Amino acid sequence: MSTPSNSAPRSANFTAARTLEDGPVPYLIEPSAQPQGTLVSVHGLSRQSTLQFESMLTLAEALNVTLIAPHFGDTEFSDYQRLGRRGRGPRSDLALLQLLEHLHIGAEAPLLLHGFSGGAQFVHRFVFAHPQRVTRAVLMSAGFYTMLDACTAYPYGLRIGRSLPGVRMQPEAFLRVPTLTIVGAQDTARDASLRTTHGVDARQGCTRVHRAQTWHRELAGMTAALGYPPAHELVEVAGIRHDAPQLIRQSRVAMQRFLAPALTSSATPS
Numbered sequence: 578m579s580t581p582s583n584s585a586p587r588s589a590n591f592t593a594a595r596t597l598e599d600g601p602v603p604y605l606i607e608p609s610a611q612p613q614g615t616l617v618s619v620h621g622l623s624r625q626s627t628l629q630f631e632s633m634l635t636l637a638e639a640l641n642v643t644l645i646a647p648h649f650g651d652t653e654f655s656d657y658q659r660l661g662r663r664g665r666g667p668r669s670d671l672a673l674l675q676l677l678e679h680l681h682i683g684a685e686a687p688l689l690l691h692g693f694s695g696g697a698q699f700v701h702r703f704v705f706a707h708p709q710r711v712t713r714a715v716l717m718s719a720g721f722y723t724m725l726d727a728c729t730a731y732p733y734g735l736r737i738g739r740s741l742p743g744v745r746m747q748p749e750a751f752l753r754v755p756t757l758t759i760v761g762a763q764d765t766a767r768d769a770s771l772r773t774t775h776g777v778d779a780r781q782g783c784t785r786v787h788r789a790q791t792w793h794r795e796l797a798g799m800t801a802a803l804g805y806p807p808a809h810e811l812v813e814v815a816g817i818r819h820d821a822p823q824l825i826r827q828s829r830v831a832m833q834r835f836l837a838p839a840l841t842s843s844a845t846p847s
Contacts, residue, residue, distance in 0.1 A: 621694030
């Protein structure tokens with residue numbers, strides 16, 4: 578593996594957690610003795626993987642799952658939130674699949690995904706590309722979304738072209754994966770980290786709150802149009818801006834309620 582261009586995450590304050598750098602990407606892990614599944618939490622563009630890992634520990638312990646926080650370096654994986662389009666570095670979706678294989682986490686085990694900001698962009702696009710691997714997903718404060726429009730070029734829509742070789746994004750498959758979209762109700766700043774092109778503003782809204790609402794309406798609408806049972810939820814958390822630890826803390830109950838049934842059902846004999 579290539580040496581990361583920026584510092585890899587450390588977890589010295591957590592004796593049960595450790596950083597390993599011999600996998601496809603550096604990562605933090607909190608193993609569970611008898612895990613009911615795996616929860617992968619993906620950082621935003623600030624790449625604060627350690628802070629996010631620490632913020633998610635309480636939820637992982639409550640769910641009795643192994644917690645993994647991959648660290649996508651800013652040079653190697655500069656396009657990680659869009660899965661690493663052709664010519665823009667390695668594929669981050671394939672790196673995560675390789676990491677799961679490296680950790681001997683098979684496709685039969687429940688896989689829960691969580692992402693904040695750029696990490697939420699990664700998560701919903703990973704679900705689009707690999708719906709068969711994901712049990713449930715939590716999208717938190719994404720800057721913008723890949724909308725369910727087959728005529729619009731990726732990453733704004735589903736027309737992949739040559740940008741992600743081997744990937745086909747089919748709503749019939751990925752809409753079956755339940756998703757919980759979470760956004761702080763005060764996350765309305767038009768800051769430098771928010772994509773503010775006219776096309777995105779016109780299609781999705783001008784703030785992360787409006788974009789989450791637009792995304793959820795489209796997701797729920799197409800799910801209903803296909804005759805699938807309702808599987809997608811939206812939660813707006815009062816008083817919270819674009820702050821990962823605060824938003825995780827304030828929405829922990831909602832995430833646990835949403836994720837726990839997937840683990841319970843997976844343990845039920847068929």
